Amino acid sequence: MYTLRDYQKTAVDRAVAFFKKKREPAVVVLPTGAGKSLVIAELARIAKGRVLVLAHVKELVEQNHQKYTSYGLSAGIFSASLGKKDSSQKAIFGSVQSIARAPDEFFEDFSLLVIDECHRVADDGATQYQEVIRKLQAKNPGLCILGLTATPYRLGLGWIYENGADGDIKTDQPRFFKQCVYELPLSYMIKNKFLTVPVKVDIPVTSYDFSELSEKGRMYTAGEVEEILKNQKRLTPLIIKNIIDITEKYDRKGVMIFSASIRHAEEIMTYLPEGDARLVIGDTEMRDRDQIVSDFKAKKFKYLVNVSVLTTGFDAPHVDVIAILRPTESNSLYQQIVGRGLRLSNDKKDCYVLDYTGMGHDIYAPEVSDKRPAKDTVPVLVPCPACGFDNTFWGYADPDGDMIEHFGRKCRGGTQDPQTFEITPCGYRFRLKLCHSCGTENDITARACEKCDAALIDADAKLKQAKLSKNAHVMTPDRITFEERSDKNSNSYLEIRYYDHDGRYLSEAHFFGNPSSLKKFHINFLRSHLRRPELAGEFKSPLDAIRYQKLFRLPAFVIARKQEKFWKVTEKVFAEEL
Numbered sequence: 001m002y003t004l005r006d007y008q009k010t011a012v013d014r015a016v017a018f019f020k021k022k023r024e025p026a027v028v029v030l031p032t033g034a035g036k037s038l039v040i041a042e043l044a045r046i047a048k049g050r051v052l053v054l055a056h057v058k059e060l061v062e063q064n065h066q067k068y069t070s071y072g073l074s075a076g077i078f079s080a081s082l083g084k085k086d087s088s089q090k091a092i093f094g095s096v097q098s099i100a101r102a103p104d105e106f107f108e109d110f111s112l113l114v115i116d117e118c119h120r121v122a123d124d125g126a127t128q129y130q131e132v133i134r135k136l137q138a139k140n141p142g143l144c145i146l147g148l149t150a151t152p153y154r155l156g157l158g159w160i161y162e163n164g165a166d167g168d169i170k171t172d173q174p175r176f177f178k179q180c181v182y183e184l185p186l187s188y189m190i191k192n193k194f195l196t197v198p199v200k201v202d203i204p205v206t207s208y209d210f211s212e213l214s215e216k217g218r219m220y221t222a223g224e225v226e227e228i229l230k231n232q233k234r235l236t237p238l239i240i241k242n243i244i245d246i247t248e249k250y251d252r253k254g255v256m257i258f259s260a261s262i263r264h265a266e267e268i269m270t271y272l273p274e275g276d277a278r279l280v281i282g283d284t285e286m287r288d289r290d291q292i293v294s295d296f297k298a299k300k301f302k303y304l305v306n307v308s309v310l311t312t313g314f315d316a317p318h319v320d321v322i323a324i325l326r327p328t329e330s331n332s333l334y335q336q337i338v339g340r341g342l343r344l345s346n347d348k349k350d351c352y353v354l355d356y357t358g359m360g361h362d363i364y365a366p367e368v369s370d371k372r373p374a375k376d377t378v379p380v381l382v383p384c385p386a387c388g389f390d391n392t393f394w395g396y397a398d399p400d401g402d403m404i405e406h407f408g409r410k411c412r413g414g415t416q417d418p419q420t421f422e423i424t425p426c427g428y429r430f431r432l433k434l435c436h437s438c439g440t441e442n443d444i445t446a447r448a449c450e451k452c453d454a455a456l457i458d459a460d461a462k463l464k465q466a467k468l469s470k471n472a473h474v475m476t477p478d479r480i481t482f483e484e485r486s487d488k489n490s491n492s493y494l495e496i497r498y499y500d501h502d503g504r505y506l507s508e509a510h511f512f513g514n515p516s517s518l519k520k521f522h523i524n525f526l527r528s529h530l531r532r533p534e535l536a537g538e539f540k541s542p543l544d545a546i547r548y549q550k551l552f553r554l555p556a557f558v559i560a561r562k563q564e565k566f567w568k569v570t571e572k573v574f575a576e577e578l
């Protein structure tokens with residue numbers, strides 16, 4: 001039989017607890033090497049009905065079945081490419097392509113559907129996955145659907161589920177999978193020695209520049225990647241020489257090279273030692289691919305080059321160098337690629353990670369769904385002042401790791417009812433745009449109020465309108481100053497001046513004498529200017545603002561409008577609004 005590790009038992013328990021309350025599709029996130037086959041085995045053992053385990057490629061079907069049966073359990077295979085169409089066993093492992101074409105009687109008595117690499121499931125449409133799900137649910141409307149993946153975030157789509165394992169809100173958009181019931185970070189596996197330690201090597205040669213791809217904020221095309229590689233072709237031989245030098249100097253045993261395209265892979269092959277490198281692409285004949293992979297595992301050659309075909313369903317424990325020469329869509333996909341070299345093996349102490357993409361992905365960092373505002377930003381933890389949830393946003397930290405600034409807009413925390421599993425979002429906004437009509441807080445980029453649907457003027461429109469007006473002035477500030485002053489009645493106030501490059505300034509004044517004045521200061525200044533807007537409640541006097549002025553940031557533009565003999569600051573526009 002088998003013994004579950006603590007985290008595997010927790011994953012099973014969380015899935016069972018969820019399905020007792022709800023029958024919505026759920027997800028378990030497990031990194032490479034976490035033993036998902038044991039999770040599948042335990043779920044199949046305790047399931048009241050039959051269990052169908054779906055995968056998109058025959059390698060995964062075979063691998064999952066092999067590991068399952070190694071525990072002394074009986075299971076069938078339904079896969080044309082593997083030459084088997086079993087249908088009577090309690091647990092069936094099948095390829096989605098074959099199962100979608102199975103006869104109607106095949107779909108009887110299944111109580112649980114497990115989908116491996118579930119990030120491939122589309123939210124809707126006439127896909128083979130949806131066809132299989134439709135047929136299973138026609139036989140059993142109460143079917144439990146559980147997805148397994150190591151990459152729950154995809155560029156161009158975002159999170160594949162709506163709510164996280166802690167009840168946090170991952171997306172406001174509808175998803176096929178409703179909740180992640182358990183997530184195990186890669187760092188846990190490495191820290192507890194379930195995986196080999198990855199060592200990211202500082203590379204002395206230059207890297208490709210794929211920055212324009214990540215700036216698009218969407219899935220990039222093969223043509224776009226090809227064009228970049230074409231313009232940077234001279235770098236490839238230098239990069240491959242560096243990989244060979246490191247491999248030979250440190251006596252590495254197995255090297256996996258992840259290339260960006262077939263043309264790129266073929267070019268790479270010309271620079272690798274003849275007879276010691278092989279190539280696998282999507283069009284490689286299955287028999288040839290199996291032989292290449294088998295020879296690689298037997299260490300008959302050292303360098304295995306591939307194009308998007310060995311990121312999943314591949315297990316070669318001796319791999320101790322991962323060379324990444326292709327742009328990766330997300331941090332979780334990057335971690336999955338690195339995971340190909342983290343399996344434990346005799347006499348293997350670590351795995352070198354050679355990243356030649358310059359995209360700045362981190363082996364341990366969590367996925368941040370917001371668009372990265374700048375290359376030098378890092379993930380920072382931001383506690384919500386309303387609910388206490390630790391949000392992960394892009395931001396800046398000092399050398400000690402303490403947060404200096406973040407770019408978060410809305411708390412992703414939520415409260416989950418332990419009885420119904422229903423989630424109530426926190427909804428706290430770190431930065432906001434107030435509706436002039438009803439006072440509702442909206443996202444800073446919103447063009448219509450989410451409550452009353454009133455039109456909200458966007459930043460670009462504000463700037464265009466102000467630049468065309470004779471009674472408006474648009475300043476690009478260079479610096480900001482804070483000074484305490486007193487009016488003719490000796491009431492203290494804070495004067496804030498915005499200076500441009502020529503030394504001209506615009507100013508605004510804020511009083512602190514009553515709750516109403518404080519509220520205006522919070523809404524009109526603190527929420528937008530603070531590098532950490534959740535600290536707004538700490539400012540009670542002009543001296544507080546002066547003392548902590550390093551916490552304030554400059555707007556991109558200041559708009560002032562003429563009122564009799566002076567200019568009054570009426571709007572400020574920040575970079576993230578544009």
